[in-house]
Amino acid sequence: MSTIERKAQKFLPLTEATFCILAALAEPRHGYGVMQRVELASRGRIKLGPGTLYGALTKLLQQDLIVRTGETEEGGERRKLYVLTELGRGVARLEHRRLVEMVVVGRELLGIEGGLNGD
């Protein structure tokens, strides 16, 4: 197990919101961009509240899972950009693996085949 992986392990499990925010920051995005991307990727199921998002961003910055990486300006609105750190990427990947393992267990024990529309 690599050092990053060992460090990353301590952050697991993540809340649903935290996992989605990290995953969305695999590429640099601003806060509102994270909300939009997560809503799209979850087909509208996960709508992050602004309070939840801002609280998570400040916490993830403190934990060194994400960093600020400049600003964008769209329509007169200046927005800060965020992106995963190496550790953050490790945490997101590890959590993804954990969730996949859960899905495998679920399939096996519940006898459910297929994906989201499969049951």
Next chain:
Amino acid sequence: MATDATTRKVFHIFWAWQDEKEETWLREMAREGWHLKRVGLFRYSFEGGKPADVVYRVDYHNLSRRDRAEYLGIFRSAGWEHVSEVSNWHFFRTEAAAGADPQIFSDIESRVAMHKRVLAILIVFLPILNIGVMNLMRGPHGGRSAWLENVFVVGTVLYVLIMLLWAYAIVRIAVRIRQLERGRRS
């Protein structure tokens, strides 16, 4: 939002552990045509206007000037207007679509985190408050005039009341956190 210039000032105490009650109260005021304009420590200003169904939400953040614009920008993009703020409490509102109950927190964990931020501030300031008053009490006891003695007694009583309220607030917020973590609404 206002159709006329009438302003109403209301004496009101916002207890941090009753955040949902606060939000409901502001929504009811808006339904009666009184729209929040400014929040003071105990004085809320409302602007008279057309009754509307407006959802109010409160959030607690100690923001640096640098982070403020970013914070408000995220809320604005998500459709929330920042109405006012008092001692790190931020008041937001948005028009309520029929049947919808828009939230600024999309999970219990982040709402709990807000209450923990409030709790942390209360606990941090507890010893500071104590040190100030301990110095006061350590002052010379002999040779004080009756007038000064009265001031001292009143000061001590006031201090004890504030400390009791402070401790009460800490307990109530801790209880609120436990309720939220158990998935119950206040």
